[in-house]
Amino acid sequence: MCGIAGYVGYGDTLSILLQLLIELQHRGQEASGIAVVTKDGRLYVVSGKGLVSEIFSYSHIDIPRENVFGGIGHVRYATSGGYMDAVTQPIAIGDRIKIAIAFNGTIANYKLLANEYRLKVSSDTEFFANAIYIETMENKGDVVEALKVLAEKIIGGYSIVVLTNEPRIIFAKDPRGFRPLSYVYNGDELYIASETSALETVVGGVWREVEPGEIIVFDGTSIERTAARKIYDPTPCVFEYVYFSRIDSVFNGVSIYTSRIRMGIELAKMDNIEADVVIPVPDSGRAAAIGYSKASGIPIEEGIYANKYLGRGFITPPHIRDYVSRLKYGFIKSVVDGKKVVLVDDSIVRGTTMRSIVLRLREAGASEVHVRIASPPFRYPCFMGIDVASRQELLAWSSMTLEDIRKSIGADSILYNTVDALTRAVGLCSLCTACFTGRYPFNGYTASDLENMFSR
């Protein structure tokens, strides 16, 4: 999961991109970057490891403010290529034609494709940039054609923005539409962002979502829409609704907040526990906890404080996850002491955070802790944009029973939503739910096939 942004217009490109990226910071906190191109085709890139406010806090940033055509930006959460040595984005490449790309997703078969293109690369980001460049040169400088060729070869999920020194901006989604991407075009200016909430906050106006497989080009005067040669039934990532996206965003026309409320309602409909208080795991469990409380009649209270300066737990790099999960939360004894607690969270992926929270609720005096999870057990890895590429990382890997999971996190009971309930809560008939079911939307590829492909 990463955040991408773009802007073309008469405004201050650097300032607008910074605003969009700050609004997307929840999608990645490891690295941030911006590329801009001037009207006469000079391309500038500034990126580094850290938050947007850290990388762009200096008074002098080597990015022009005058004569600018537009730019793109990226906030990074590593999905491949490791954490410490990961490539920051945007990544720029080329000589006569220069391009910069920023993308959100994972290319599961990038090692196989890198062999086909005779490329030596260390990540899917490097592969994608190089492959787009090669295909652009093979197709008479046409980035759109390059994206069409690659859309047919790639197994994975992506949303992408490309900036060229022609100058043009091109943005697209993979043909199954796994990741969000939206834009506002008002005739003079174009704003692009991974999530609608960033657009609403920074620019307002009427946004549109990019369709699966859609490729849109803006040269500063007119916008052109085209599409990948083959479009599949859309399979947007259900985890965007469960966790990734902000609650004030809309994805495929569905409000993230409303879907999370409905996840809590669905969960409560299956439950019959008697308890004193519903406590959300902040912040991502809150909306589901509200839904659960409404449907169950058990009052909801804040019992846990989350230190926002430590970022989002799931996207914390692995080498610091253990101590971050301990430092991140504070517990309100007056709310939980002597109470039977229903603890609601969006998901359990690795289990590190949940184990620590259950233990510390008991230390704060909770007499019982009943864990309720808005999504089903996360049993299979993802190869379409999140950092779980091996089953061994998952608490609920495919052979683990619910009782094993309950014991592992130390809860009195555990209940998950079912895949059907989750699908009902989102309200779309076609979704990717592969991390819960093991059914990947790629012509019968299994988790093992994709694991082998990814690690080959």
Ligand code: SF4
């Ligand atoms: S496997 Fe899960 S996290 Fe990955 S795209 Fe599908 S639903 Fe999203």
